[in-house]
Amino acid sequence: MKIKFTALASLAVLAVSTLMLGSCTADADSPGLEYMPDMYRSPAIEAYVDYGEVRGRENMAMKLRMSALVPPAGTVPYYGTDSSLVQLMLPYFRKATISFRETHGLYGADLTASDDYALAVADMNPLKLTAENSEALLKSGKELYTAMCQHCHGEKGDGNGPMVVSGAYAGVPNYTERAALSDGQIFYSIYYGKNAMGSHASLLNKKEIWTLVHYVRKFQNASYGTFDANGLSAAVVADTTMKSKK
């Protein structure tokens, strides 16, 4: 009789202790037990880590400080020694209009009173499409477009992206019909935003935007970026034949 008693008691103790151990990790807000927790918050700076406490010492100045910071004003990223790439990556010389502060939240940006969007008509795409690079350039353009634009503007640029189809978003124009837009204006709109669209300067660098400008041209003209045997742009040839017909 007594044997049974002790066995029951020890079972109860075991059950309680395992449950207590288990309850340490049952909370979804707890990441579980750590082995040597000092290694998670070492003095080596990592992105998205709260450095409010390093090696048991509290640092109020760092506590809950934003880890994603804006680069210091006036700094230019280093892009190596290829002068054409460096030239391409230099800060965009067109400025956003003053009203973009309120409409697009560009408070920190260098703004202008003039309408730079209208002036951007004159800007040429510095990435020149040639018979050699066109395939690779349009391929990377497609990748960028799929990740960055397609959900609103649609796979074919007709403004019927999955967001518009699902009814979450409305008013995306059909750009396949707007061949009159200049390259410079497309760039300006992607960089600073236009109407409902926000600025994409933080998401895409200048090379990527110019690549996208090439890619979206293909929606308006299927022969854009294709070249004949002589290395002449088929699109340009088509243009001139059309003009001669007129």
Add this chain to the structure above:
Amino acid sequence: MFRKFRNWYFSALAIVIAAGISTTYAQGDALFKAKCSSCHQPHKNGTGPKLFQVRQKWTDGGAKDGSIYQWVNNWQTAAANDPYAQTVSTWSPTAMQAFPELKKEEIDAILDWVDAQPEPGAAGAAGAADGASGDGAAMDAMGTEEEESSNGWVWILMGVVFATIIMAVSGVRRQLKIASAEDAGEDTDEGKTYLEEFKTWAWKYRKYVGMASLVIVIGVIVSLFLSLYSIGVVEGYQPSQPIAFPHAIHTGTNGIDCKYCHNSVTKSKSAGLPTVNVCMNCHKQVNGRTPEQQAQISKIYDAAGWNPEGAGKYTGKVKPIIWNKVHVLPDHVYFNHSQHVVVGGVDCKQCHGDMTKQVEAVKVQTVAELNKIEGNIPLTKPTLTMGWCIECHGEKEISTGSIADTKKDGYYQEIHRRLLNNDKKLYSKYLKDGKVTVSELGGWECAKCHY
């Protein structure tokens, strides 16, 4: 001759008018979508104000007759002629485009079409219900979770009560035993303590006690070792977040690519959390269908300093959102997202799971959940542990597609080519299992990940 012509002319005119009436609606629809929809919506303010019954609004506001048509053709002329139009021009700093090509009938067709559009409350009810049920599921899940965690305390409390009862009962038994012994006039062992009593008892049954204690000791050691395995395992970690962000709606229903918001994933070590301006690219217009959604989205507005009233404007007063990091790797491990995503071609879902179905807050998926996803390499070790990493490095083929395809000039194609040309024996050894894995190219070297 002339009469005949006149007859023809009138019948043609009649046809045109009839066709005109029946097609007005379609014409208004087409024109609205082509000319107006990038700024205006029938029932919602956007870049431009909502257009539902805007003619009535202008008349009520005291606008001059025909002023609205003038406004569409060129808002500046209208603003100069009509004081009401002047007030309308201050609605937003964004100036309206001029449409001099639109005739009065065409503008009427557009506005007739707009006035015929039903309030989105009716049309959007299904969608709202959909969203609500999704939220409900999330709430339910949270509820059960809370119950689970509170269950632990209930069990502990019950255990304590149970132990107290056992002790009390055994105490009573002991007292009864002593009392009965005293009654019988026997020598009582009252002087004996519990410990002494236990010792005599244990000696009496030493065989059983010895075996039982051996089992208990082994059991404790085994469970201790098993519990050590859970140290540093973060599977199921699901920290609460400041905003109840549903990945399922964003990347599932609305088809937004992971790389749009986590846009540094292709360029940098960390995938990056989107800055609020990225949220605002859509949420400037999307402000939620249900009150719950609106409450969550208004937190983004606070963070971005966006005042959604009227045309909406940025105030410039921003406030950061403090997200909680979910996928935390131990320090001294170098993990580079761009290396895995761009060079290795690993899909996000291999490590993070199927985000198109994640309604609740993001959690570290268990390896069993990850294995269920189609296209994932099946692994056995817990997610985000070293065993899990090297297991994948041993499995993952470094290039997919035909190796013989020399046209592809990626980094790994070049490695294949060099192996084929320089060390065919080694290459064929690698290819014994039909693929060259990451580990065969040094993916198991300590210094690949530890620095």
